[in-house]
Amino acid sequence: MTNKNKVSKRIIEQFLFPSVTLNRTKLQKTVTGKTIVITGASYGIGEQLALLFSTYNVKLILIARTAEKLNAIADIVKENGSLCNIIVADFYQETETERAIKELFTLTDTIDIFISNAGKSIMRSLENSLTRYHDFTRTNSLNYLAPVNLILATTPLIKATKGQIINISAINALLLPAPKWAAYQASKTAFDQWFRCNLTEWKIMKIQAKTIYLPLVNTKMIAPNEKYKNFPAMQPEQAAFRIAKLIYSSKSYDKPWWLLFLQTSSFFGKYIWEKISFLYLKKQNEKSI
Ligand SMILES: NC(=O)c1ccc[n+]([C@@H]2O[C@H](COP(=O)([O-])OP(=O)(O)OC[C@H]3O[C@@H](n4cnc5c(N)ncnc54)[C@H](OP(=O)(O)O)[C@@H]3O)[C@@H](O)[C@H]2O)c1
Numbered sequence: 001m002t003n004k005n006k007v008s009k010r011i012i013e014q015f016l017f018p019s020v021t022l023n024r025t026k027l028q029k030t031v032t033g034k035t036i037v038i039t040g041a042s043y044g045i046g047e048q049l050a051l052l053f054s055t056y057n058v059k060l061i062l063i064a065r066t067a068e069k070l071n072a073i074a075d076i077v078k079e080n081g082s083l084c085n086i087i088v089a090d091f092y093q094e095t096e097t098e099r100a101i102k103e104l105f106t107l108t109d110t111i112d113i114f115i116s117n118a119g120k121s122i123m124r125s126l127e128n129s130l131t132r133y134h135d136f137t138r139t140n141s142l143n144y145l146a147p148v149n150l151i152l153a154t155t156p157l158i159k160a161t162k163g164q165i166i167n168i169s170a171i172n173a174l175l176l177p178a179p180k181w182a183a184y185q186a187s188k189t190a191f192d193q194w195f196r197c198n199l200t201e202w203k204i205m206k207i208q209a210k211t212i213y214l215p216l217v218n219t220k221m222i223a224p225n226e227k228y229k230n231f232p233a234m235q236p237e238q239a240a241f242r243i244a245k246l247i248y249s250s251k252s253y254d255k256p257w258w259l260l261f262l263q264t265s266s267f268f269g270k271y272i273w274e275k276i277s278f279l280y281l282k283k284q285n286e287k288s289i
Contacts, residue, residue: 001230009232016258017215017234020241023248028056030248034163035059035110039091039150040118042069044219045168048240049115054080061107063087063100064118091118091146092138101153111157113247116147116191117168121184121221135183143187148194159205164247167195167211171259174213176266179277199252210246213255214239 001009031053040046041062047069050062054077062070062077062084070086077084085107089100120142122135129135151165158165172178172185173192195211202209216222216233246254266273 005230009230012232013234016232016256017238018257020238020245022241022244026248027244031056031058031113033057033059034112035061035108036113036115037061037063037104037111037154038115038117039063039147040168041073042066044221045214045217045236045239045243046115046117047073048236049117049243050077050084051080052240052244054082054084057081059083059108061085061087061104063089063104065090091142094141094145094149097141097146097149101150104150104154109157110161111154112161112163113166114151114154114158114163115166115168115243116151117166118146119143119168119188119221121170123180123225124183125180126182129182136186139183139187140190143184144190144194147191155202155205155207158207162206162208164208164210165202166243166247167192167209168243169195169211169213171213171215171255171262174255174259174263174266176270176273179281208252210251211253212239212243212246213253213259214242215256215259 036053036058038046038049038060041050041060042064043066046062046064050060050073053060060074060077060082062073063086064070065088067086067088070088074084074086087100087103087107089103090096091100120139122139124132124135147167155165157163169192170184170188172181173189177185192211195209199209214234216228216231217236217239218233219236222228222233242254
């Protein structure tokens with residue numbers, strides 16, 4: 001990318017993702033001394049959240065597959081004055097999720113904030129998915145079923161502390177289905193629907209359930225997709241700031257300021273969107289023949 005393009009990208013990013021100022025006093029009041037569970041804490045947004053909270057004397061429980069990375073983050077968290085335990089588990093497998101839940105209960109009998117963050121995205125055409133049923137079972141396990149399992153199991157503990165459950169979702173869950181995104185969008189939307197179905201019941205339990213709908217974030221999740229290298233994206237530190245802000249605020253969701261325009265266009269422009277997607281894919285297919 002040329003320097004000129006880099007500058008334009010940065011200007012667009014500042015416009016789309018304006019910087020967030022944290023009210024450190026409010027954050028401190030909300031999280032200090034609290035037990036916070038973060039899934040997917042070894043990289044990206046989860047890692048940034050763990051590092052951000054670590055300076056507020058919290059008790060963190062971090063879950064993911066990569067033990068070395070979790071241990072390295074736990075060391076920093078402890079250096080910053082907080083407590084930290086890790087659970088190594090692969091949410092692709094239900095037995096591993098069940099084991100993680102058991103391990104979680106041996107580590108704590110109290111949870112104040114549960115952040116459901118672990119996730120995986122896949123962009124793949126239908127044609128390239130024909131022999132890849134596992135893409136769907138994996139994304140479904142990780143993005144939908146494992147968080148359902150974890151949240152069902154931990155709800156009594158979160159109810160006891162009148163705590164919070166945070167859903168790290170994607171703007172795609174609120175927009176029209178997009179070609180090639182079936183595995184990701186179906187699993188993220190399934191979890192989002194499940195989450196929204198429970199909101200009233202959680203409210204009655206005095207649990208605050210909140211969702212952040214994130215745009216593209218510059219993490220390893222989007223790295224395999226060459227096209228995204230030049231796309232405007234939010235930085236993971238900024239995503240962590242927005243999540244922290246959501247946690248101490250009374251709002252139940254956070255989404256980019258411009259998403260409302262896309263949602264409105266989704267509502268009124270379904271036909272146009274389908275036509276544009278069709279013409280775009282047709283052109284791409286013709287190019288590759
Ligand atoms: N990046 C984006 O553009 C974007 C946009 C909207 C929403 N989001 C959402 O933000 C959340 C965090 O994503 P990110 O961008 O921070 O991605 P990331 O950097 O790839 O991090 C994903 C996290 O999930 C964990 N994970 C992946 N597969 C797992 C498995 N099978 N079992 C247990 N843990 C697993 C990873 O750890 P291990 O590999 O060590 O297991 C890692 O800690 C996801 O829910 C994602 O859907 C991201």
